[in-house]
Amino acid sequence: LVWFRRTTHYLFIVVVAVNSTLLTINAGDYIFYTDWAWTSFVVFSISQSTMFVVGAIYYMLFTGVPGTATYYATIMTIYTWVAKGAWFALGYPYDFVVVPVWIPSAMLLDLAYWATRRNKHAAILIGGVLVGMSLPLFNMINLLLVADPLEMAFKYPRPTLPPYMTPIEPQVGKFYNSPVALGAGAGAVLCVPIAALGAKLNTWTYRWMA
Numbered sequence: 001l002v003w004f005r006r007t008t009h010y011l012f013i014v015v016v017a018v019n020s021t022l023l024t025i026n027a028g029d030y031i032f033y034t035d036w037a038w039t040s041f042v043v044f045s046i047s048q049s050t051m052f053v054v055g056a057i058y059y060m061l062f063t064g065v066p067g068t069a070t071y072y073a074t075i076m077t078i079y080t081w082v083a084k085g086a087w088f089a090l091g092y093p094y095d096f097v098v099v100p101v102w103i104p105s106a107m108l109l110d111l112a113y114w115a116t117r118r119n120k121h122a123a124i125l126i127g128g129v130l131v132g133m134s135l136p137l138f139n140m141i142n143l144l145l146v147a148d149p150l151e152m153a154f155k156y157p158r159p160t161l162p163p164y165m166t167p168i169e170p171q172v173g174k175f176y177n178s179p180v181a182l183g184a185g186a187g188a189v190l191c192v193p194i195a196a197l198g199a200k201l202n203t204w205t206y207r208w209m210a
Contacts (some may be wrong), residue, residue, distance in 0.1 A: 005209040009062070012205070013072075016055035018079060045136035045183030048100050050194045052076070053131050056109055057124065057198035062206065066114035069127075073106035101138040105131045120199060128195035132187030136180050 055076075056069040077099060084097040109127040116122035 002209070009205055009209060013055070013059055016058070019051070041136070041179045042183040042186065044100075045139065045180075046186050046190060048102075048139070049105070049132045049135040049187040050190050052102055052105070052135070053109070053128055053191045053195050054198040054201075056106055056131075057127070057195045058202045058205075060110070060113060060123070061120055061199055061202045064118060066110045066118070069106040069109040069113075070103060073102035076102055098142045100135070100142065102135070104138050105135045108134055124195040124199055125192055128191035129188045131195075132189065132191035133184045135187060136183035140180060 052073065056072050059072045060066075060068040080097070080099045084094075084099055087097050088094050108130040109123065112127035112130060113119075113123040116126065
């Protein structure tokens with residue numbers, strides 16, 4: 001049964017990475033950069049940081065090797081670029097899917113794990129806060145470089161979009177004064193318990209494989 005348990009473990013890693021890609025498609029496409037861009041950037045930051053950290057912590061603590069979180073983020077990035085190319089091939093604009101910048105935050109998580117001599121609790125606490133605070137900052141470039149988002153929203157409307165969410169006019173900055181600070185603060189707070197969950201999943205899996 002050892003081979004079955006190990007296969008299940010690696011399958012879990014792949015499933016988490018693929019689900020991160022699916023989350024990216026749903027939380028990072030053009031509709032989030034229309035007239036409610038700043039509000040949705042907070043949702044984008046929280047969803048991306050928490051989804052990333054649970055898989056990264058699980059994977060990193062299971063291997064016990066600093067650098068594994070960066071490797072995991074690279075897998076997610078490759079998956080998302082493939083998905084981006086698929087949407088482009090279907091005729092959607094190239095920036096329909098925005099690829100999040102996970103790798104720098106993953107490097108900070110690995111650094112926290114390495115600098116604390118592979119201390120699991122330090123990785124959860126310090127690494128989780130670093131990911132939650134840094135990911136919104138690194139992803140600001142995605143929000144700033146989307147080409148003419150309002151025009152894209154009208155040109156490629158979602159058939160399932162309810163009427164009250166139809167883009168009408170730009171309202172940048174209407175909802176929050178500092179969406180980066182709000183996203184980073186909420187991400188930093190949420191990533192710690194999410195990282196703890198990932199560590200707990202790692203412990204359960206390790207015991208199951210033993």
